[in-house]
Structures are given as structure tokens and as C-alpha cells.
Amino acid sequence: MARGREIYIREGCFYCHTQQVRTLPNDAAFQAPAVTLDDGRVVGGRPTRPEDYGNDNPALLGSQRTGPT
Numbered sequence: 001m002a003r004g005r006e007i008y009i010r011e012g013c014f015y016c017h018t019q020q021v022r023t024l025p026n027d028a029a030f031q032a033p034a035v036t037l038d039d040g041r042v043v044g045g046r047p048t049r050p051e052d053y054g055n056d057n058p059a060l061l062g063s064q065r066t067g068p069t
Helices: 002-010 025-030
Strands: none
Touching: none
């Protein structure tokens, strides 16, 4: 994931794309199930919370969700 984050920053993806997960009725079909990573962390399956970005520097929040419609 560290390599993907480096590319995300280098390419400036965070200027347009957000990493915030929101819960809107139209997004329900695209909500990914929770996944447990090799290090034991669980990701997905719920909206993001402020503490999800506590260790990010910089926090790559973006301003809009660009994805399937």
C-alpha cells in the first residue's frame, strides 16, 4: 500500500479523488465489504471517520468522489 500511496501523491490524484467513504443511498451498490489486511487491520465496510486519517501526512482527502455513477 505504501507504493500505491507514493504514486497517488506523485500523480496528484488527491486533488480530484477523495479517499473518504460516504453513505448515500445511490452509493449502496458500490459499498465494498470489510476486508482484513495481512497486518490485522480491517478496512472498508463502513463510512470513514476522522481517526482513519490520524497517521496520514499529508491527509489525502480530496474534494470529490469520482467513480461509477
